Each structure stands twice: as structure tokens, then as C-alpha cells.
Amino acid sequence: MKLAKSLGIATFAAISVAAIAPRAAQAAIVNYNFTVNATSGDDPGQYFGSFKYDDSFLTGLGSEILGVENGLKVAFNYLGNNYTEADDLDFDLYPIVTFNNGSLQGLSYFVADQFIIGSDVNTPEVGGNIFYTISGSVNTTQVGTVSYAKVPEPFAVGGTAIAATLGLWINRKKKAAVVG
Template sequence: MKLAKNIGIAAIAIAVAAVAKPTQAALVNYGFSVNATSGDNPGQYFGSFQYDDSTLTGTGEETLGVSNGLSILFDYLGTQYTEASDFDYPSSPVVSFTNGNLLGLSYLVEDQFFIGNDPVNPNTGGTKFYSILSADLLSTTQVGTVSYSKSQSVAEPMTVAGIAIAGVMGLCLKRKKK
């Protein structure tokens, strides 16, 4: 009985530690949609991206790139583009933040499109969609907008395991008392 009680207390301690531990780095997922309202290819196009937030401080202007686990999938005109499709890969694409708030992607695919706010400053992400004739950013024409939505976070496995162990141990202790 004493062993079961000690195991139960240990399980509860693990569960509390798992829930109360400080926030750790996580992979963050976003979906995005392009609403092209003008140009040669009007329509809606969809994509997603993911990054590791472990180096974000939430202060000032920050960018994360491929070295921070940034990966992109974007379906445009029947072709699926990835982060490796960016003209300046692996130094681009990037995702930008101000004080921890997402500004958006900066993503250039030569002869196709540019996502960002300002083609003159292509390393700042944003919410504008441009058609592009070449890698020359002076040949861009804004044809739409981009909207972003954060995907649901998934609980860390250690938290789920700790809660499950505590629940099972609690049931065992309750059964032993009867």
C-alpha cells in the first residue's frame, strides 16, 4: 500500500511539473491564403508554413528563416512551391515579427510571385501579393492580399503523458482503498 501511495505521489508530481514547466520552444504552424483580385491569375490560393520559435524574444523586429526550421508549402497555379523555391534560398524566405506579432512572409519565386509588404525591402514579411516577371523586383505588380491564420497548437507529449500517469495512479489508489 505504501509503495502504491508513493508511486501515486510521484505521478502527481510529474504531472504538475509537466503542466507548470516554463514554456519551451515549439513548432508553430500557420495557414495562409492569397486573394488575387487582379492580374492574369485572379483567384484564391492556399499555403502553410511552420517554424521553430525557440529564438524569438518577442521584442522589436525579428525574422526567422530556414535555419530556424521555416518550411513552406504553397499551391499556386497547380504547382506546389516550397521554401527551396525562393530565389535567395537558403537565406530566404523569412517570416517577420514586430514585438512578437506576425507581420508575414517574405517569399520570392522568380518569374512567378512575391509575398511581402515592399518589393524594395524584400526581407520584411507582409500581407501583399505581387505578380513578378523576373527576379528583378522592379517588375512586380501588386495583384492581391495575403491573410494568415495560426493553426491549433498540440499539447507537448510530456504534458499528456504526465496527466495520463497521474490519472491512472489516482484510479489505482482509489481502487486499493476500497
Template sequence: MKLAKDIGIAAFAVAISVAAVVKPTQAALVNYDFTVNATSGDRPSQYFGSFRYDDSTLSGLGEETLSVNNGLSILFDYLGTQYTEASDFDYPSSPVVNFTNGNLSGLSYLVEDRFFIGNDPGNPNTGGTKFYSILSGDLLSTTEVGTVTYSKSTSIPEPMTLGGIAIAGAMALGMKPKKKLIVRL
């Protein structure tokens, strides 16, 4: 009877562990770092930023876009000022991140009279890998001054995944084999 109980507990712990680890459609907060390498313009240098989004609505098929409504948040240090997603000219409908078949195409981020990150200033909702300096309030008065590179940092699983792992670990600890007491005469 004791063996059946231990096997049942072990099976339950394994099922929770597998469900928590294997479920690939589990939503996660995905983090990216980006580096702007400005090679021309007034202040050539490297500038650093990061963004995060919730990937639960991504299908991985075709062209997809995520915005602030999908938890997109941005931090970017440029010329001594820290910019956020709320700094975007069209906030809250922009900034956005674009994907092609599940792969990041880039960020589209416009801060009026400062800079634009994307591929085409004429189509500011298409993310990309180019960095533009904006000379005036007119978006078409941009000058390409550098490139942007992206690197994925860590993904933070949803609390349900972490909870499942914690429960499975606690159950495994509770199943330590017990020493038998031997009585000698």
C-alpha cells in the first residue's frame, strides 16, 4: 500500500514538472537588449537600451506586430536622457516591435525632434535595424546615422510555470527514503 502511495505521489510530481517545463505555448515576458551604433551625425557613439513584451499573442507565422497593449516597455539612454515607450510620438499606438515568422525584425520607435529606430521613416510602424537622427519636427527630415543590433536576454516564465516547478520540487523533497529502524535482540 505504501509503495502504491509513493508511486502515485511521484507520478503526480512528474506530471506537474513536465507540464510546467514542456508547455511551449506558455506566455512569457521576453527581454531584448539593443545597441545603437551611431557612426555619423553630431554625436557618433554607442547608445544602449532594452525592451520587453508579452509573447502570448504571437503565432510565429507571417508578419506580426506587438505594441504597448502587449506589454511592450522600452528604456533607452540617448545623449544623457532616458526615454521610455511613453516618449514615442504616437504613444500609446506606438512604439511597436515587428516579427517575421516568429523572428524579431526590429523595433519601431520615434521620439519627435530626436531620433527614429526602424527601417523606413516613411513607414514608421515597421521595425528595423537603422538609426536616424531627426533634424526637425518633420519625420522626413531624418538622416540615417547608424545601425541597431538586438540581442535576446532572458525570458521570464509566467507564475504558473514557476509554481508548478516549486510544487514538484517540494513533493520530491517530501519523498526522501526513510530509514528503517532495526531492532536487535
């Protein structure tokens, strides 16, 4: 009976570890939240958005770009208005997210007469973490920064919770066995 119980625990532990192990070979939809922290200009404050993309198009080597043709979806609430990837002025080419050796550089997103998110207004092909406002259709002013946070996959979070619970349970059993 004790052997069956130990085997059951070992099997459960192996499944839990497999659930949280990275799966580089499998493609996944990757989600990011971003926060614009506008510290100057006419509308200082924090504004929130998100984007997602299919990572099967990435190799993790060198400079890489993903756009709407790769499934990039963007949602951003600025001044009470909701914007999506379709609001980008050059929707057929932008918005994009750029990577360098697998690391996110940032978003490049331009909504006419409103804002730009990127690295530099003169290099729209490189995503970044600077927020600009647009006035008079042509004047851009840097007013803040953008921070990005990857949203954990629910399966990985669940696997971590299962593994942690199992670890606590085993630890409790060991302490009970020592006392008894």
C-alpha cells in the first residue's frame, strides 16, 4: 500500500513538473500588458493597454518583427477612447512589435493626431518604450514612457500552484512522521 501511495505521489509530481516546464517547441499566443506613464504634456497620467501575438513566427535570433500579418492584436485605452491595431495610420504595415535575440524591444504604434508608441518617431520600424503625443497633425512631443509586462500563461500558473501545494503537503507529511 505504501509503495502504491509513493508511486501515486511521484506520478502526480512528474505531471505537475511537466505542466510548468517550458515548451519551446510549441507555439503559443503570448500576451503582454503595457502601461503608459505620461509625466508631462496636456494629459498626464497612466493609460493601459495590451497586445498579443503568435510566437511561432519567432526564432529568438537577431532582430525580428511581428505585425498584424502574424496575428498581432493591440488594445489601448487613451483619454477614454479604445484603440486597436486597426486604428494605426499604416494598418497594412503597422503596428509591430520588435525583438532582439528573443527579448521584446517594444511596440511601434501610431494613431494619427493622437499618439505614437515606439523608440523614436524617425524609426517606426523599431518598437520601444517612449510615448509621444501628436498635436497639429505633425508636432510630436515626448510626454512619457511605456512599460511592458508579460502575462503568465494560465496553465503555467496552475501547474506552479499544484507543485507548490504538493510540496507543502509532502513537507507536512514528513513533519507528522517525525513527530509520530
